[in-house]
Amino acid sequence: MALTSSPPPLPTARELIAANIRRLRKTRDLSQEQLAEMAQLHRTYVSQLERCVTNISINRLERLARVLEVEVSELLAPTR
Template sequence: MPSPPTCTARQRISANLKRLRRERGLSQEQMAELADFHRTYISQLERCVTNISVDGLERIANGLGVDIVELLQPLGVDE
């Protein structure tokens, strides 16, 4: 039986979103504009307060210029 994941998908998305956003020098407000979301929603995602749909993930990935799978990468995995 496989061992349980060390973190949830929500935690992965949160950490990867924050990391990718910061690597690009984007504020939460700038990220929100790129993905057509409100700044507070980006903040909630980064704090693991709310869920996001697949469509929302796609909008964020497009705004960051990455493939959607980058937002789901295990923490600590850099390519």
């Protein structure tokens, strides 16, 4: 009997947001602390988001998107 491998699981929305925030922050050469300050968030909150430790509200997602100069949808898009 042949074993079939199942496709890898799709990333969760939290994982997509975390990866995109980290990628965009680094692309803009910002530290977590700088991004947090610009978005009026606590630096540990940004760290928690990037590590998938906490959820994010829509309002805060919009705030980070504005600071990172992207649409909210880009924060939810699969990474390239």
